[in-house]
Amino acid sequence: MKKYWSGVLPEPGVRTVADMANVFARPPTADPATPLYYMYRDLYKTHGDHTWLERHHLRYDITRIPPGIYNGEYTKTKGHYHPENPAGLPYPEVYEVLCGFAYYLLQRRDHTDVLLVPAHAGDTVLIPPGYGHVTINPGREDLVMANLVSTDFASEYGEIDEMCGAAYYYMKKEGWVANPRYGDPIPMHVMLPEPIPEIGLEAGRSLYDLVGSWDTLDIMNRPEEYMDVLGKYCAAKKRM
Numbered sequence: 001m002k003k004y005w006s007g008v009l010p011e012p013g014v015r016t017v018a019d020m021a022n023v024f025a026r027p028p029t030a031d032p033a034t035p036l037y038y039m040y041r042d043l044y045k046t047h048g049d050h051t052w053l054e055r056h057h058l059r060y061d062i063t064r065i066p067p068g069i070y071n072g073e074y075t076k077t078k079g080h081y082h083p084e085n086p087a088g089l090p091y092p093e094v095y096e097v098l099c100g101f102a103y104y105l106l107q108r109r110d111h112t113d114v115l116l117v118p119a120h121a122g123d124t125v126l127i128p129p130g131y132g133h134v135t136i137n138p139g140r141e142d143l144v145m146a147n148l149v150s151t152d153f154a155s156e157y158g159e160i161d162e163m164c165g166a167a168y169y170y171m172k173k174e175g176w177v178a179n180p181r182y183g184d185p186i187p188m189h190v191m192l193p194e195p196i197p198e199i200g201l202e203a204g205r206s207l208y209d210l211v212g213s214w215d216t217l218d219i220m221n222r223p224e225e226y227m228d229v230l231g232k233y234c235a236a237k238k239r240m
Contacts, residue, residue: 004098004144005062007045012038015078017070022161023078025169025177028070036075037065044211052212057221059151060208062098065135065143072171079134079166080155081109082127087224090129093149094220096207097123100143103136107167107186109159114167114188123193124201128234129223132159134166146207150220198229 001009018032040062044050053060068075082091095104097119104125106115109132117125127133137143160166167186169177178185195202200216210217219226 001040001062001064001144004146005040005043007043009040009043012040012064014038020078023076023165024070025073025165025171025179026071030070035066036068036070037063037077039063045208049211054151056217057151058148058217060146060148060211062144062146063135065100065137065145067137067140067142069172072173074136074138074170074172076134076136076170078157079105079132079160080157081132081159082129083153083156085150085152085221085223087222089224090131091150091153092129092220092223092230093127093133093147094201094207095119095125095127095135096146097121097125098144098146100137100141101139102143102145103138103170105134105136105166105168105170106131107133111167111182111186114186115191116188117191117193119193122204124195124207125193126196126199126201126233128230132166134160136170138170148207148210148217148220152221194233196229196233199226 014035015037017028017030017034017036020036021027043060043062044053065075084090099121102119104117104119106127108130119125163181165179167179167182169179171177199219200210
């Protein structure tokens with residue numbers, strides 16, 4: 001982790017097989033205490049950065065997902081949705097891949113759309129309002145990713161847990177397999193990571209470079225003020 005973060009690292013939160021057993025396609029056979037991924041929350045390099053993040057109601061995190069296959073399915077995060085902000089629009093989130101390769105699986109809360117975003121090191125991925133998301137590590141090396149998110153809400157895990165996972169599972173042999181609890185398979189589209197300069201997401205600029213900069217990250221708390229940007233971003237998808 002020192003390769004990706006030069007500041008102080010707190011003890012991580014850990015998701016284990018026991019925490020995740022309900023969201024896999026098939027119950028994992030591994031020891032329930034086996035760690036699946038590690039979450040380092042509320043990171044900052046200087047007290048000035050911490051003050052800036054707090055003032056803007058933002059949090060910077062790093063998550064490490066080691067490679068693995070559990071009863072035929074690649075390692076992934078549990079998945080969650082975001083609640084609505086005071087204006088009635090769900091909070092977004094933004095990720096940056098620091099190492100490895102990720103599949104970001106995004107799904108609308110009304111189950112009308114699924115977006116698959118493949119991302120390599122250096123790519124940033126915006127989770128638009130109204131989409132839940134799961135991150136999958138389909139590779140053979142650690143997936144390390146950073147995220148910036150509002151501190152004004154708590155993630156909602158209940159719906160995906162009740163559905164026994166997201167709308168699709170990614171299996172080693174079968175590839176993408178639809179979760180039957182969602183009924184007929186939801187159309188899946190592919191969307192490639194693209195810079196979004198309107199909110200500061202530019203090629204060669206890391207997420208942490210935005211800490212202490214101009215206020216483009218207001219989109220994390222006030223997405224209703226960036227509907228033109230969000231509309232253009234969500235339109236850039238292809239039918240799989």
